[in-house]
Amino acid sequence: MGRFVVRRIARGLIVIFGVTVVVFVVTRLIGDPVKVMLPLEATPGERAAFAHRLGLDRPILVQFVDYVGQVARGNFGNSLWQNRPALQIIWERLPLTLELVFSAMALAVLVAIPFGMIAALRPGSVLDRVMITLSLIGLSIPQFWLGLLLIVVFAVRLKVLPVAGSGGLSHLLLPMVTLALPAIGRISMVVRSSMIDELNQQYVQTARAKGLPRARVVGVHALRNASVPALTLSGWELIRALAGYAVIVEVVFSWPGLGSLAEDAIQRQDLILLQAIVFVVAIMVVLINVLIDVAYKLIDPRIQLT
Amino acid sequence: MSLPSPHEVEEAQREEVLTSGRPYEVLRALRGSLRELVRDKAGLFGVLVVLALVFVAIFAPWLAPHDPSRQSLSDRLVPPFWESGGSFTHVLGTDNLGRDVLSRIIYGARVSLLVGLSVVLLAGVVGTTLGLISGYRGGRVDAWIMGAVDTQVAFPGLLLALVILSVVSPSATSIIIVLALNGWMVYARMARGVVLSVKEMPYVEAAEIVGCRPRRVVARHILPNLASPLLTLAILEFARIVLAEAALSFLGLGIQPPQVSWGLMVAEGRAYIFRAWWLVTFPGAAIAITVLGINLLASWLRVAADPQEREKRFAATARTGSVA
Amino acid sequence: MSGEVTPAWKHLLEVEHLEVRFFTRRGEAQAVRDVSFTIDRGETLGLVGESGSGKSVTSLAVLGLIQLPGKITGGDVRWKGRSLLGQGGERYARSIRGKELAVVFQDPMTSLNPLFPIGTQIGEVLRYHMGMSKSQARTRTLELLDLVGISNPAQRIHQYPHEFSGGMRQRMLIAMALACEPELLIADEPTTALDVTIQAQILELLAELQERLEVAVLLISHDLGVVAQVCHRIAVMYAGKIVESGPAEEVFPRPGHPYTMGLMRSTPRLDLIQARLVGIDGAPPDLVRPPAGCPFHPRCPLAVEECLEEMPPLEAHGGGREVACWRAFTEAVGAEPGAGSTRG
Numbered sequence: 001m002g003r004f005v006v007r008r009i010a011r012g013l014i015v016i017f018g019v020t021v022v023v024f025v026v027t028r029l030i031g032d033p034v035k036v037m038l039p040l041e042a043t044p045g046e047r048a049a050f051a052h053r054l055g056l057d058r059p060i061l062v063q064f065v066d067y068v069g070q071v072a073r074g075n076f077g078n079s080l081w082q083n084r085p086a087l088q089i090i091w092e093r094l095p096l097t098l099e100l101v102f103s104a105m106a107l108a109v110l111v112a113i114p115f116g117m118i119a120a121l122r123p124g125s126v127l128d129r130v131m132i133t134l135s136l137i138g139l140s141i142p143q144f145w146l147g148l149l150l151i152v153v154f155a156v157r158l159k160v161l162p163v164a165g166s167g168g169l170s171h172l173l174l175p176m177v178t179l180a181l182p183a184i185g186r187i188s189m190v191v192r193s194s195m196i197d198e199l200n201q202q203y204v205q206t207a208r209a210k211g212l213p214r215a216r217v218v219g220v221h222a223l224r225n226a227s228v229p230a231l232t233l234s235g236w237e238l239i240r241a242l243a244g245y246a247v248i249v250e251v252v253f254s255w256p257g258l259g260s261l262a263e264d265a266i267q268r269q270d271l272i273l274l275q276a277i278v279f280v281v282a283i284m285v286v287l288i289n290v291l292i293d294v295a296y297k298l299i300d301p302r303i304q305l306t
Numbered sequence: 307m308s309l310p311s312p313h314e315v316e317e318a319q320r321e322e323v324l325t326s327g328r329p330y331e332v333l334r335a336l337r338g339s340l341r342e343l344v345r346d347k348a349g350l351f352g353v354l355v356v357l358a359l360v361f362v363a364i365f366a367p368w369l370a371p372h373d374p375s376r377q378s379l380s381d382r383l384v385p386p387f388w389e390s391g392g393s394f395t396h397v398l399g400t401d402n403l404g405r406d407v408l409s410r411i412i413y414g415a416r417v418s419l420l421v422g423l424s425v426v427l428l429a430g431v432v433g434t435t436l437g438l439i440s441g442y443r444g445g446r447v448d449a450w451i452m453g454a455v456d457t458q459v460a461f462p463g464l465l466l467a468l469v470i471l472s473v474v475s476p477s478a479t480s481i482i483i484v485l486a487l488n489g490w491m492v493y494a495r496m497a498r499g500v501v502l503s504v505k506e507m508p509y510v511e512a513a514e515i516v517g518c519r520p521r522r523v524v525a526r527h528i529l530p531n532l533a534s535p536l537l538t539l540a541i542l543e544f545a546r547i548v549l550a551e552a553a554l555s556f557l558g559l560g561i562q563p564p565q566v567s568w569g570l571m572v573a574e575g576r577a578y579i580f581r582a583w584w585l586v587t588f589p590g591a592a593i594a595i596t597v598l599g600i601n602l603l604a605s606w607l608r609v610a611a612d613p614q615e616r617e618k619r620f621a622a623t624a625r626t627g628s629v630a
Numbered sequence: 631m632s633g634e635v636t637p638a639w640k641h642l643l644e645v646e647h648l649e650v651r652f653f654t655r656r657g658e659a660q661a662v663r664d665v666s667f668t669i670d671r672g673e674t675l676g677l678v679g680e681s682g683s684g685k686s687v688t689s690l691a692v693l694g695l696i697q698l699p700g701k702i703t704g705g706d707v708r709w710k711g712r713s714l715l716g717q718g719g720e721r722y723a724r725s726i727r728g729k730e731l732a733v734v735f736q737d738p739m740t741s742l743n744p745l746f747p748i749g750t751q752i753g754e755v756l757r758y759h760m761g762m763s764k765s766q767a768r769t770r771t772l773e774l775l776d777l778v779g780i781s782n783p784a785q786r787i788h789q790y791p792h793e794f795s796g797g798m799r800q801r802m803l804i805a806m807a808l809a810c811e812p813e814l815l816i817a818d819e820p821t822t823a824l825d826v827t828i829q830a831q832i833l834e835l836l837a838e839l840q841e842r843l844e845v846a847v848l849l850i851s852h853d854l855g856v857v858a859q860v861c862h863r864i865a866v867m868y869a870g871k872i873v874e875s876g877p878a879e880e881v882f883p884r885p886g887h888p889y890t891m892g893l894m895r896s897t898p899r900l901d902l903i904q905a906r907l908v909g910i911d912g913a914p915p916d917l918v919r920p921p922a923g924c925p926f927h928p929r930c931p932l933a934v935e936e937c938l939e940e941m942p943p944l945e946a947h948g949g950g951r952e953v954a955c956w957r958a959f960t961e962a963v964g965a966e967p968g969a970g971s972t973r974g
Contacts, residue, residue: 151579
């Protein structure tokens with residue numbers, strides 16, 4: 001187990017390294033950071049001075065080695081926009097993003113599992129079809145639009161919830177639902193189809209032949225087996241929310257987390273801050289992946305962690 | 307038993323039919339089950355939505371009542387016709403620059419279709435080719451390609467796409483390339499899976515023994531088995547791309563004005579959300595209905611192409627039927 | 631106990647005119663048609679037939695485990711005189727299932743839940759049906775594993791199914807079935823999925839347990855040899871119908887139905903020197919559109935005009951034997967070993 005975790009983290013480091021390379025190459029080669037970061041009316045002299053200050057006049061490989069060395073020491077440089085360490089800014093915003101993402105995914109799993117299970121009990125029935133249609137609607141609605149509609153209905157018309165920002169549960173509710181809805185659709189579809197598969201397995205027939213109550217056959221025997229793919233997908237949804245959808249939802253609700261910070265960094269062309277955000281997110285993604293793999297082992301004894 | 311990677315379960319959901327190796331099943335199903343389609347209202351809805359999208363995109367100049375980019379200061383923020391102050395001149399109202407919302411939605415279909423098709427084609431061709439090579443060659447080539455797939459799959463693309471698009475100047479072309487770079491892996495995985503399952507089949511082994519060239523084996527024996535799962539996958543990916551394009555355009559990193567995109571329309575209407583609800587509602591609804599239609603089409607195809615699924619459906623209706 | 635109370639019921643299990651259909655897009659498949667039989671205490675009945683003959687469906691129907699697209703469309707199944715079908719019957723069925731009426735399925739590799747330790751899976755029957763505590767269930771589980779010949783049970787109960795071989799798993803399933811000391815054990819092809827050497831061991835175990843625990847057994851098999859070893863009575867199924875039944879020691883030496891004769895010739899036997907194994911020509915009939923008359927007539931070497939027109943009823947032939955054939959006990963010319971179509 002310990003060795004497995006170490007190996008997984010090592011593999012994760014490769015992913016992080018890959019992400020770093022991509023971000024570095026993209027920002028240095030495809031775009032010209034100087035052009036991106038300085039105003040249009042800057043003089044050539046100012047540009048050269050700026051490039052020199054950031055070390056951009058050195059060969060690209062030297063720059064990269066230097067960058068990796070700095071990052072390894074935990075130094076991501078100063079944000080160009082706020083002129084203070086990028087990591088410091090990120091630490092301030094990170095808790096809010098984690099709060100949003102984890103609460104949304106907890107909601108998604110808690111809703112999706114019973115939803116998918118009930119549908120799987122009678123595949124093809126009216127209830128099942130309604131469930132499928134609702135799930136498809138859920139995963140087809142663009143999140144930015146859903147968020148705006150929710151704001152209009154609950155914050156503007158009904159005035160029961162705040163429009164934007166962060167604070168107590170009342171601020172969390174709308175962005176959480178917005179982030180959770182497509183995940184609910186996707187997870188419940190997977191729970192449904194894997195549940196249908198499991199219910200057709202021979203061991204379920206054995207469990208029924210033992211005279212066990214239906215609740216135990218379905219809710220314990222079949223569900224535990226069906227939860228393996230559900231867990232995979234939920235983990236993947238968590239990662240996707242963290243490294244993508246949170247940006248959209250945070251922007252819509254002005255939720256001051258990492259996502260809206262990334263949006264700000266893009267708007268202000270703060271590439272140093274942006275690089276640091278991507279790096280931090282990549283580390284979290286790798287960690288979550290390791291945790292999911294460990295969770296697998298706890299559910300399924302057949303899995304060999306190597 | 308080895309660990310499934312995160313992506314695989316999501317793929318497995320699509321794959322119920324994918325690797326079963328039944329050639330031309332989708333096409334056969336299309337021919338055979340038009341009657342069933344009419345009965346399956348959700349599937350019918352999906353087909354109609356997709357047909358409508360294609361129709362509207364192609365004939366936009368003839369269908370749109372106004373020039374989508376013509377501004378008119380006197381006609382700013384006109385509500386839809388059923389609200390007071392609205393009229394049939396602007397059926398779905400106008401935006402803050404007096405542009406006709408309906409016409410802009412009609413033109414927006416073009417961008418969705420263009421981006422969706424281009425990305426699916428680009429990613430599909432690249433991914434499928436790499437997957438075929440990977441599965442057919444095996445060995446070190448396979449290890450390299452699949453290594454690349456795994457590494458890229460391990461990190462979700464939206465954030466990276468944001469970074470790339472923030473550096474290069476955003477446009478339809480750059481968004482297509484970024485989304486294709488982001489989406490080729492699913493095709494590679496699927497193509498490789500099909501190749502591996504088909505390769506072991508006696509008829510393919512027989513073809514190799516009698517000396518068919520590899521290219522011929524792939525073309526005659528493997529591609530047909532790929533047709534049906536590839537089509538279903540491409541349709542699902544299309545839905546995903548339409549959503550992604552809208553999201554990126556909403557964030558200002560995709561389609562740029564004066565071009566029209568539904569996501570961009572929602573972003574532009576956002577500032578007026580309290581005064582002019584229709585600016586956000588209609589383009590957003592266009593995205594939702596389009597994506598829902600494509601998803602319904604895909605799920606109908608999946609059922610239609612799978613005899614077992616059809617059997618299950620039948621059994622479910624037999625339950626309600628009169629059984630002595 | 632104050633003297634023997636005569637029970638209100640005659641037979642432990644009564645199956646009467648059972649009819650099971652499967653609803654497919656092609657039409658209704660009549661998987662079981664008008665099947666009747668009884669099993670008494672301590673008795674062993676062998677149900678024999680090819681795959682698709684309806685024998686497994688019959689056992690599932692007895693257990694109340696038929697699921698859509700299948701459905702029991704007629705007849706009755708009674709346990710100790712009380713119906714297991716219909717509204718109240720289903721609840722009754724669940725209360726006896728796993729307790730008085732237990733089953734061992736064909737494939738031990740898939741019949742155990744892969745994610746639970748073996749001890750939990752056996753223990754839950756005891757805890758649910760007998761209301762045992764965790765430690766009581768554990769003690770009893772250890773006994774049971776010992777009974778079915780598993781060494782070192784205290785260690786085994788913590789292991790998972792994938793850590794055992796097929797034969798071991800089948801022993802576990804038998805232990806699970808015997809947990810509540812059932813009165814009838816249904817064994818559905820219990821040895822088919824196992825290696826030949828293991829098959830013999832499992833059969834021996836079943837026979838031994840049957841004698842020791844005086845449990846009635848319904849043994850379902852496509853293999854006449856297996857049935858011959860264990861059973862008092864046999865019933866032969868073809869195309870969803872029982873075509874022949876009777877005491878084993880009568881039927882084996884002198885089969886009355888041409889299908890039974892064919893089955894015997896196609897079964898390798900150790901106690902007979904056979905010139906050749908003879909297969910039965912043709913394929914089992916389509917159950918959606920079964921042939922008119924006797925369902926076996928397209929494959930029957932003895933078929934005459936009558937067989938094409940009318941279904942022969944199951945008729946008594948003395949000595950507890952019943953045969954559904956217009957030409958029962960007729961030895962065909964082509965039925966001699968070596969003649970007819972030969973295979974193998």
